[in-house]
Amino acid sequence: MRKVFCLVLLFSSVSWAQSPAxxxxxxxxSLFSPLNLPAQALLYSDGTYEFGKMDQELFSHKVLLxxxxxxxxxxxxxxxxxxxxxxxxxxxxxxxxEVPYSATAYxxxxxxxxxxxxxxxxxxxxxxxxxxxxxxxxxxxxxxxVEHPNKKITVACSDIxxxxxxxxxxxxxxxxxxxxxxxxxxxxTQAQDLTPQIQAFMDSVLRAAPAxxxxxxxxxxxxxxxxxxxxxxxxxxxxxxAMQESGYEAFAQIRAERxxxxxxxxxxxxKKLKADKTILWGGADHTKIYDPNPGEGTLRWEGxxxxxxxxxxxxxxxxxxxxxxxxxIPANYYQPEAYTRATESFVQLVDLFKKDxxxxxxxxxxxxxxxxxxxxxxxxxxxxxxxLPVWINHAALREAAxxxxxxxxxxxxxxxxxxxxxIVMPQTTLFDYGN
Numbered sequence: 383m384r385k386v387f388c389l390v391l392l393f394s395s396v397s398w399a400q401s402p403a404x405x406x407x408x409x410x411x412s413l414f415s416p417l418n419l420p421a422q423a424l425l426y427s428d429g430t431y432e433f434g435k436m437d438q439e440l441f442s443h444k445v446l447l448x449x450x451x452x453x454x455x456x457x458x459x460x461x462x463x464x465x466x467x468x469x470x471x472x473x474x475x476x477x478x479x480e481v482p483y484s485a486t487a488y489x490x491x492x493x494x495x496x497x498x499x500x501x502x503x504x505x506x507x508x509x510x511x512x513x514x515x516x517x518x519x520x521x522x523x524x525x526x527x528v529e530h531p532n533k534k535i536t537v538a539c540s541d542i543x544x545x546x547x548x549x550x551x552x553x554x555x556x557x558x559x560x561x562x563x564x565x566x567x568x569x570x571t572q573a574q575d576l577t578p579q580i581q582a583f584m585d586s587v588l589r590a591a592p593a594x595x596x597x598x599x600x601x602x603x604x605x606x607x608x609x610x611x612x613x614x615x616x617x618x619x620x621x622x623x624a625m626q627e628s629g630y631e632a633f634a635q636i637r638a639e640r641x642x643x644x645x646x647x648x649x650x651x652x653k654k655l656k657a658d659k660t661i662l663w664g665g666a667d668h669t670k671i672y673d674p675n676p677g678e679g680t681l682r683w684e685g686x687x688x689x690x691x692x693x694x695x696x697x698x699x700x701x702x703x704x705x706x707x708x709x710x711i712p713a714n715y716y717q718p719e720a721y722t723r724a725t726e727s728f729v730q731l732v733d734l735f736k737k738d739x740x741x742x743x744x745x746x747x748x749x750x751x752x753x754x755x756x757x758x759x760x761x762x763x764x765x766x767x768x769x770l771p772v773w774i775n776h777a778a779l780r781e782a783a784x785x786x787x788x789x790x791x792x793x794x795x796x797x798x799x800x801x802x803x804x805i806v807m808p809q810t811t812l813f814d815y816g817n
Contacts, residue, residue: 417759417789419782421774423767424805431460433467436773436803441472443700446661447685449669449801451705453728454810458515460704460771462522465535465661469526473533476654477523480664481539483614483644484549485510487602489537493524500524506552512723513813538651540644540664540684542637543618546576549611554584557608560597563587576619588612610650614640634681641668642684646692656694670800671701672776674790703801707761708747708809711735715812716742724815731812747809756794757806764808773805774798 425432433440440446446468448461468474481489485507492503511517527534543549550570558566566587569580588609596604617640624632644650645662654660662669662685669685682691689699714720715732722729735748753761763772779799783789790796798804 417755417782417786419756419759419763419774420778421760421763421772421806423764424771424773426770430463430467431771433464434471439802440700440702441468444659444698445655445688445695445700446474446659447669447671447688447699447701447801448661448663449666449685449701449703450663452665453513453724453731453813454706454709454807455515455813456807456810457704457706458519458813460805460807461663462519464702465663466522466526468661469530469533469535473659474661475534475536475658476538476651476660477535478538478540478645478651478660478662478664480541480668481510482541482543482545482548483539483650484543484553484611486537486539487600487607488552489520489539491600491602492520493527493537494534509548509552513815515813536654538645538654540641540651540662542621542640543611543615546615546618549615550576553603553608553611556597556600557603558584558587560603561587561591561595576615581616581619584612606649614644631681638681638683642687645684645688660695662688666703666705666797669701669703671699671802672800674796674799700803701801702803702805703798704805704807706750706807706810707753707757708749709735710745710747710809710811712811712814713742714814721815724813728812728815752793754792754794755789756792756798760806761808764806769808771805771807773803775803776801779804 450457450461488503488506492500492507511520523535555567573580591605593605617636621633621636624636645655646652668683671686671689685701688695690696711732721732738748739746760772764770776799779795
């Protein structure tokens with residue numbers, strides 16, 4: 383997740399045209415940077431972006447990585463549009479989302495059921511896909527599958543079970559009850575934890591289940607899928623223990639390895655990944671494929687490993703990052719109960735904004751990270767293009783650093799050069815978690 387600088391802005395040696403205080407919010411009155419980068423505007427017309435003017439290599443790779451800054455409305459909308467554009471121009475049957483693996487079956491059942499039957503799956507998806515933007519994506523995918531029966535999109539949820547309550551309630555409880563085993567939920571209710579004793583009990587029930595068993599009214603809850611959820615559940619338990627004992631890096635190592643195995647193991651999504659062109663939509667760290675300053679022990683997420691390690695996709699991956707420099711919050715977030723369903727990190731972003739802007743103010747965007755030479759130059763380019771998003775590719779960033787070697791010390795350059803293309807939106811609005 384990107385770092386929030388708690389409104390303390392750190393500046394490089396650029397000759398700014400205004401004081402740092404003026405830069406707390408965008409649009410800045412006279413943003414100036416002496417650095418000239420060959421960024422191009424991403425034009426918008428007829429309700430969508432003109433992606434066709436971007437790098438023509440975009441669709442010539444087996445895997446297209448879409449790295450987002452999380453929880454930003456306009457970024458999510460742009461990436462939703464890009465998924466549709468990619469499937470209009472070509473065909474990417476598999477869409478990987480950074481969502482717990484256990485949601486895969488319900489999401490695909492929703493995407494492929496008729497309009498009446500689809501609604502029965504909504505209650506089981508809402509606990510995972512809470513924001514209105516997430517439902518816009520699912521409705522868009524569902525409409526695509528209805529309109530393009532020969533080019534349907536399948537969703538693969540690649541993450542571990544962060545928050546074990548979901549898989550216990552919507553996967554294991556109905557599966558165990560269909561097997562005639564009624565003890566799981568009372569045991570969980572009494573223990574208020576997934577204790578080693580309960581884990582051993584679950585292991586024994588899962589091993590004894592018939593090979594062809596599936597829940598009668600939810601046939602996608604079959605033995606193979608539920609066993610895969612159990613593997614991810616145990617990985618989550620191990621990651622949580624590692625976090626408590628050793629900190630975040632130990633947690634991330636376990637999580638990163640399990641995500642990679644979910645994608646590449648034939649028992650999970652490996653067969654489809656090998657067979658089909660794939661779009662992987664996740665956080666920016668998950669989709670970075672170049673590293674200008676590699677260090678020993680650097681954590682490698684799934685995007686890097688698909689680009690450099692996994693044979694069927696090695697050297698055949700294209701990475702796009704979409705990010706923003708500033709954000710606002712929806713007006714209804716000045717009512718605290720409007721966003722209580724969001725994650726703790728999301729709530730912190732809302733509270734940071736409200737601390738500096740105690741009452742709703744239109745067109746007020748708080749700068750999220752430090753402004754460096756590169757980010758200031760791109761923000762300036764956007765302002766010159768009527769605040770449209772701008773994009774720049776990897777080769778252009780490399781060439782800029784060749785001409786001005788000091789750019790290699792620029793934190794934003796070091797981050798952006800990790801992708802084939804970076805799209806920068808000057809300002810966005812947080813997700814709407816309205817209840």
